[in-house]
Amino acid sequence: MKHLAIVVMLTLLPFIIKAQDSTNTYTVDVKIANILNQKGHILIGLHNQDTFMKAKGIQNAKLKVEGDTVVATFPNLKAGTYAVMVLHDENDNNRMDFDPSGMPIESYGMSNNPMLFGPPTFNDAKFEVTNNNLDLTIRF
Numbered sequence: 341m342k343h344l345a346i347v348v349m350l351t352l353l354p355f356i357i358k359a360q361d362s363t364n365t366y367t368v369d370v371k372i373a374n375i376l377n378q379k380g381h382i383l384i385g386l387h388n389q390d391t392f393m394k395a396k397g398i399q400n401a402k403l404k405v406e407g408d409t410v411v412a413t414f415p416n417l418k419a420g421t422y423a424v425m426v427l428h429d430e431n432d433n434n435r436m437d438f439d440p441s442g443m444p445i446e447s448y449g450m451s452n453n454p455m456l457f458g459p460p461t462f463n464d465a466k467f468e469v470t471n472n473n474l475d476l477t478i479r480f
Contacts, residue, residue: 365416367473370424374480375408376447379430384412387423392462397425423465424451426478447480 385397401412428447
């Protein structure tokens with residue numbers, strides 16, 4: 341009987357440990373560098389694969405531009421895969437503006453700072469939150 345109790349406990353131990361891990365949350369600090377002017381606001385969205393380029397982020401920030409760098413903090417994140425999108429909304433209309441040929445006229449960026457020749461994908465910008473807080477830098 342004692343052996344059965346030990347076997348049951350050893351079998352359940354990984355599930356108990358995993359359940360405790362799932363309650364941990366982390367913070368991602370996002371620094372936006374190389375802001376070219378003081379106009380408008382910086383709009384930052386933290387996304388998962390379901391919201392990237394489709395909807396408002398799962399967490400969002402709107403920061404006043406003061407200097408050439410701003411920092412946004414996204415707290416209480418569970419371990420997972422995320423991406424950050426950033427827009428310098430110079431005219432405060434809460435959206436990206438385009439020229440007649442369809443090219444963006446306001447500065448933008450995303451996590452991983454990919455060099456793209458078309459619309460970004462989640463895979464271009466994704467990063468993992470595992471068991472540590474993260475500091476990211478996005479350049480315009």
